[in-house]
Amino acid sequence: MSTPGEKLFSFLSRQPQLPREAALALHERWQTQRRLRRGDFLCAPGKTEQHVWFVADGVLRLYYPADEEEVCVGFAYENNVLSSFPSYVRQQPSAFSIQALRPCTVLGISRSDFQWAREHWPGVALFWGDLLAFALTGIIEREIEIATTTPEQRYHNLLARAPHLFQLVPLKHIASYLRIKPETLSRVRAGKG
Numbered sequence: 245m246s247t248p249g250e251k252l253f254s255f256l257s258r259q260p261q262l263p264r265e266a267a268l269a270l271h272e273r274w275q276t277q278r279r280l281r282r283g284d285f286l287c288a289p290g291k292t293e294q295h296v297w298f299v300a301d302g303v304l305r306l307y308y309p310a311d312e313e314e315v316c317v318g319f320a321y322e323n324n325v326l327s328s329f330p331s332y333v334r335q336q337p338s339a340f341s342i343q344a345l346r347p348c349t350v351l352g353i354s355r356s357d358f359q360w361a362r363e364h365w366p367g368v369a370l371f372w373g374d375l376l377a378f379a380l381t382g383i384i385e386r387e388i389e390i391a392t393t394t395p396e397q398r399y400h401n402l403l404a405r406a407p408h409l410f411q412l413v414p415l416k417h418i419a420s421y422l423r424i425k426p427e428t429l430s431r432v433r434a435g436k437g
Contacts, residue, residue, distance in 0.1 A: 248277060248300035248349050255298065255323050261370035270361050270368055274298065276352035280344035287342040293331035295352035296375075299324045302348025303412045307420070308340045316420035318382075319345075319413060325375055345413060395424040399432045 246254070252274055256267040276295060280286060280302065287293055289309060299320050306318040306326070317340065320326040331338035332355065353361075361368040389398060399422060402409065409418065419429040 248351055249274075251300045251323070252298050252351050255325075259371050259374075261374060262365075262367045266361075266365040266367040266371075269365055270353070270371075273357035273361055274351050274353040275357070276354065278350050278352065280304075280348040280350065282344055282346055284344045284348075285341055286344065286348075286350060287328045287331070287338050287340075289339060289341060290337045291331075292335055292337050293328040294355050296325060296327045296332065296355075296358055297350045297352045299326065300349040300351060302350075303345045304342050304348060304350075305345055305413070305417055306340060306342050307417075314420060315423075316417050318421070319409060319417075321408075321412060329376070329379060345417070390423050395422065395428050396432050398422045398424070399429065 249271070253267065253271045256262055256271055257264070259267070262270065278286070286297060286304060297320075299322055301322050304320045304326070305316055306320070306328075308315040308317060320342075326342065328338040328340065328342060330336070335355075358368075358372070362372055363369075389401060393401070402418070402422060415429055416426050419426040422429065424432075
């Protein structure tokens, strides 16, 4: 069984932008490890994000804690990189939460260490740019999907794109992510949509 550090190095080694030396340098600076229990917060509203995190194991949800109903905006699981990116980039308090849905082990690199690595290794700067571009592309595609598709289409698209989520995440959070009511998700899953 691989350690969290071994999983991180394996992940970094598979990134095409990172030559081996850059992957090693970046890996050495990924020094914070946190173990989260179910329900623990990796990031909470009002806290300013100081790390980029690698999920070694477990599942987390990213959500906005609205007054009436929480709005799930995404999930992270093994071999994902995440952060409260708006807070991290702007160094302002986060408006949303990152919470463990299952026990998790995450490894973090501090903002200053990541900045150092980006300045000293061009491949790390490319890796960062690709992470942000991937996140932005996903947000845009998701907004278009929510605006232009039916609940049934959103469910089937998610099922095709990430079937494992249905084994890892409670359906109420999947319903929130799809922007539908849990009872609508139940009908759609039963083929009665």
